[in-house]
Amino acid sequence: MKIIVLNCGSSSIKYQLFEMETTEVLAKGVAEKIGLHGSFIKHERNDGIQVKIEGEILDHQAGIEYILGILKSEKYGSIKDFNEIDAVGHRVVHGAEAFKGSEFITEDVIKEMEKCIDLAPLHNPPNLKGIYAMQVLLPDVPQVGAFDTAFHQTMPAHAYMYAIPYSLYKKYGLRRYGFHGSSHRYVSARAAEILKKDISKLRIITCHLGNGASIAAIVGGKSIDTSMGLTPVEGLIMGTRTGDLDVGVLLYIMQKENIDHFNANILVNKHSGMLGITGVSSDMREIETAAAEKNERAILGLDMYYYRIKKYIGSYAAAMGGVDAIVFTGGIGENSPEAREEVCKNMEFLGLEFDNDGNRGKRGKEVIISKPGSKVIAMVVPTNEELVIAKDTEQIVLESLKNK
Ligand code: ADP
Numbered sequence: 001m002k003i004i005v006l007n008c009g010s011s012s013i014k015y016q017l018f019e020m021e022t023t024e025v026l027a028k029g030v031a032e033k034i035g036l037h038g039s040f041i042k043h044e045r046n047d048g049i050q051v052k053i054e055g056e057i058l059d060h061q062a063g064i065e066y067i068l069g070i071l072k073s074e075k076y077g078s079i080k081d082f083n084e085i086d087a088v089g090h091r092v093v094h095g096a097e098a099f100k101g102s103e104f105i106t107e108d109v110i111k112e113m114e115k116c117i118d119l120a121p122l123h124n125p126p127n128l129k130g131i132y133a134m135q136v137l138l139p140d141v142p143q144v145g146a147f148d149t150a151f152h153q154t155m156p157a158h159a160y161m162y163a164i165p166y167s168l169y170k171k172y173g174l175r176r177y178g179f180h181g182s183s184h185r186y187v188s189a190r191a192a193e194i195l196k197k198d199i200s201k202l203r204i205i206t207c208h209l210g211n212g213a214s215i216a217a218i219v220g221g222k223s224i225d226t227s228m229g230l231t232p233v234e235g236l237i238m239g240t241r242t243g244d245l246d247v248g249v250l251l252y253i254m255q256k257e258n259i260d261h262f263n264a265n266i267l268v269n270k271h272s273g274m275l276g277i278t279g280v281s282s283d284m285r286e287i288e289t290a291a292a293e294k295n296e297r298a299i300l301g302l303d304m305y306y307y308r309i310k311k312y313i314g315s316y317a318a319a320m321g322g323v324d325a326i327v328f329t330g331g332i333g334e335n336s337p338e339a340r341e342e343v344c345k346n347m348e349f350l351g352l353e354f355d356n357d358g359n360r361g362k363r364g365k366e367v368i369i370s371k372p373g374s375k376v377i378a379m380v381v382p383t384n385e386e387l388v389i390a391k392d393t394e395q396i397v398l399e400s401l402k403n404k
Contacts, residue, residue, distance in 0.1 A: 002026070002084050003393050004071075005386045006064070007091040008130035010122060011036055013063045017071060017078055017085075018390040025386075026078040027071060031063040039063075043070050051076050060126065061133035068137060088134050088143045089393030091182070091385070092127045094120035095147030096173055102150065102392035104400055105131060105143040113145065119173065119230065142400065144393040151181030154222040159319075162229075176234070178226035180208045182385040184216040185223075187329045190381045192221075194366060195325065203320040205313055208383065209339065210330035211239040211282065215309065217316035225319055227312055233268050236312065237305050239282030242272040244308070277301040284332045284339070306342040313343070317350055323376055326352070328369075329383040335363045344369075344378055351375030 001021070007014040016028040029043035039057035044050045053070070057063045070076050079085065090105075094116045103109050110131065117124045127145075134143055152160075160176040161169065168174050184206045191206075192199035199221040206216045213236040216226040227235025227243075237243040245268065254264050275282040278301040280290045290298035317323040332339050337359050344354040353374035362369065362380060370378040 001086045001394055001397075002079065003087045003089055003390045004085055005089045005091070005389045005393070006130045006134070007386075008060055008126045010126050013060060013067065013130065015067055016386045016390070018387070020390065020394050023387060023390070027076075029067070029070070031057055031067060033057070034063050035059060041066055041070065043067075043076055045076060045078060049076060060129040061136060064130065064133045065137055082138060082141075085138060085141055087393050087397045088138065088141055089389040090127060090130055090134075090143060090145050091148070091389055092145045093123035093148045093179065094177065095145075095149045095153075096177065097153070099145070099147045099150050100153040102144055102146040102389070102396060104396050105145050109145065119177075142397050144389075144396050146182060146389040146392050148179040148181050149177040151185045152178030152216070152223045152226050155225055159225040174230055176226075176229040178214065178216070178223065179228045179232050180212070180214045180216075180226075180385075181223070182388040183208045183329060183383040184214075184218065184226070186385065186388045187327050187381040187383055188216075188218045188221065190366075191325050191327045191379060194368075194379065194381070195377065197324075202324045203322055204325045204327060205316050205320075205323050206327045206329065207309060207313075207333050207343070208330040209236070209309070209328065209332035209336075212241070213238045213243075213330065213332070215312045215316065217320050219320055225316060237277075237301075237308050238273045239284075240270050240273045240275045242268045242276075274301050274305060277304060284336060288336065288338060302342070306339065309343045310347075313347075314350075323350065325377045325379060328378070328380045334365075334380055334382050337362055340369060340378070340380070347376070352378060354378060 003018045003020055005016045011034045013031040017026045019026055025046060027045045029041060031041045033039040034057045040052055040054040042052050072079055092113060096116045096119055098112045113128060131143060162175060187206050188204045189199060191204055192202055204218045206218060208214050212232055214226055214228040215236060217224050233241045235243050250264060274287055278287050278298045280287050280295060280298050287298050287301060291302050313326060328340050340359055341356060344352060353371040355369050355371045359369040364382055366381055368377060368379045
């Protein structure tokens with residue numbers, strides 16, 4: 001079975017074509033600057049052949065049409081006919097309380113997804129555009145939606161409720177939802193596999209540290225808490241997002257700087273986090289370089305970044321009554337030994353014997369970074385959200401065929 005996985009953002013479409021028998025990625029790429037000047041598609045086939053095609057891409061449908069064209073082209077393609085594509089899996093950011101797992105896309109499901117737009121006005125509309133486009137371009141091909149929020153739907157109410165008037169939760173669905181669900185689910189399951197342990201018996205803390213970052217407490221394979229909330233702004237300090245912030249700070253800034261809701265949103269999402277603190281960059285590599293050159297704000301930013309993660313690990317260990325494994329993933333978690341070392345140091349009280357030598361120099365691969373015999377195992381597991389979406393899609397499509 002061949003499955004194409006789409007991740008449609010406001011001006012970009014990331015895609016991967018999977019051969020599910022082997023889970024091999026036959027081709028992948030990204031269309032960028034959709035609807036803007038200078039649009040292009042970067043495409044890569046599994047034999048290493050790459051191409052960048054520049055030209056106008058007016059909207060998501062046009063972008064997907066070009067992508068399908070490349071996938072079928074003689075020179076760069078991986079398929080001879082569109083009927084080789086058995087299903088499409090879409091990454092959908094917000095599924096609110098309606099979606100507790102991935103779903104076969106029907107008109108009713110689309111209606112439910114449209115109701116979630118209010119909660120993710122920047123993310124869900126482009127996700128939906130990808131779905132509408134595929135309905136037009138490949139009308140007979142089944143589609144599945146995989147929601148970033150779904151994995152965290154197992155959180156208990158005491159973890160997901162905000163201490164605001166209950167009526168506002170009922171009226172608007174204002175509660176914590178969490179994101180990066182496919183990533184937390186994948187790396188926790190993979191960690192159990194690597195450790196050859198039954199996930200139903202494990203308490204795992206997964207740290208997804210990328211431009212966006214979140215951490216999750218997973219008991220028996222189920223998320224019981226996570227750091228992102230109603231929106232992805234809560235929790236850890238991120239590239240450009242504040243993470244946890246006294247709401248009083250925002251109210252104060254809005255009043256003093258006379259900024260409206262629109263600009264306040266931009267402030268906490270785009271101008272804050274590591275970029276805001278360091279003034280250097282939102283990119284961890286550049287911040288680490290600046291800190292090595294003794295840039296004081298870069299050093300402060302990093303100290304804040306590590307400290308926030310440490311606090312969450314402590315609180316989740318308390319929430320779970322202990323922890324068996326701490327898993328690092330995402331661009332920073334996978335590639336920054338410094339970040340892992342700083343987060344994990346002085347955690348012996350928790351039972352974590354960190355292996356500095358085993359950690360040093362390790363980038364982008366599965367590796368255990370605690371000492372043999374450490375009660376708490378620390379490890380790196382590169383994430384693979386697209387594979388989770390492809391596998392969910394395969395399973396749901398096979399089930400729907402069985403039921404026909
Ligand atoms: P996104 O959330 O956009 O998917 P990624 O998971 O790709 O982001 O993570 C991007 C982050 O990973 C950036 O801050 C980048 O600097 C960081 N990163 C990538 N490689 C390294 C590295 N070798 N050392 C430190 N940080 C890295």
